[in-house]
Amino acid sequence: MNDVIQAVKGTRDYYPEEMAVRRWLYDNIRQVSESFGYQEWEGPFLEKIELYAAKSGEEIVEKQSYVFEDRSGERIALRPELTPTLARLVAKRQPQLVFPLRWWSFGPFWRYERPQKGRGREFFQWNIDLIGDHSPEGDAELAVIAATFLQKIGFKSDEVNILVNNRKLMEQKTEALGIDAEMRPAVYKLIDRRDKLKTADWENYAEEIGLSSTQIDSLMDILENDQLWQESDELRRFFKTVEIFQIKDYINFAPHIIRGLDYYTGTVFEAWDTAGDFRSLFGGGRYDNLVDDVGGKPVPAVGFAAGNLVITLLLEKLGRLPTVGNSPAQVLVTIFDSEHILPSLLLADELRQSGMKIATYPNPVKLAKQFKYADRIGTPLAIVLGPDELASNQVTVKDLRSGDQHNIPRDQFPKAILDLLEGDSAS
């Protein structure tokens, strides 16, 4: 075991069981996205470093991206996020695209960080964006999509929560406290930590930033006011819209949600597990300067990104991982002995013509071993085609779940087999 070469730090191996879960997530993502009229797209995994340098902060690009020089000396990054790529694609064909665009994507991303719970260096992310619309109803659409997805994969509204706020509202409120624009990033960071720090620590932090004690008190009041959204025209329209949807319980106002980085311009939201065991399941919001930095005309947009790792961890903790114990095959055709290999392979191929998933045992070992293999991989049926069967033009079919065994004449194929399989799945 020592000489097995180790996987790259922070990567995850998807053995068939894990791959089945990822695939299941992808299927749900696709269904939800498409049900709202969104189209799948994909960009390259490699981008020029400038694409990120234009928008993202320097530290992010320098310290948390995989960057390398290609053979021509060009500096290339493994994409750490999708939004700059989205901006690039939109800018490139801006005049001919039909807005609003509804686009979604699911693919791999890389960030050079220290791995820990729910965070790796390679992960998969669902990105979904509504581009070219600036309405609060558009914001609501994205939150509703997110909630629909959470419900679809089995989370209840008391287990996960989409917390919503609005940056313009917070800008107003902090301005009214006499906090000027250049202090705002630090204050937003402070707001973001309201429920991550103990009150005393939070107050100390606030003082360090340079807030007066009256400012701190007022800010704390603001962050405890769950009716604050009433003061925002955008949020009133947002919640009025959300209200009509059946998943409305998943979506709530939360004044401390502000999001890490600067490019959000309006509504922002994050999804959390209510027990607080994990980091956020996803985050997003409105960013009305998309395309700006890559050389196009500004386009309003709203979207979010959801990683696969935290969602999978939470599903696991709640015991909701899908039961994807399906066998790779529905039938194992055994091979009686070295004289009877070809008839078995021929039978298997016949059965495949009717759409069944058929595996054959690769070589004529003892039947007991082949049956054990069938059992281990979970095929419902095993077929034996030996000298007796060939002589009587029959096939022996064993149902591995009931243990029943049938002799089926060849002319009843493949219907008899299909009937057996359907009978099983119905019961």
Added chain:
RNA sequence: GUGGAUGUAGCUCAACGGCAGAGCGCCGCACUGUGGAUGCGGUGGUUGAGGGUUCGAUUCCCUUCAUCCACCCCA
């Protein structure tokens, strides 16, 4: 980048500084044309790696690597 915890069989874990073990798994047999149950037998290891202390190290010390957790950061 900072701090903490943990590395023993394929997996989950034991072993006051004194012969490295158990359960599960795997293989075989009972059952040479039939899996799952049962019984019996067997396979299993450079104790992450390197060094030190000691008569003797899985155990104590140092270094290193890996994993996990927290901080930082979260596009």
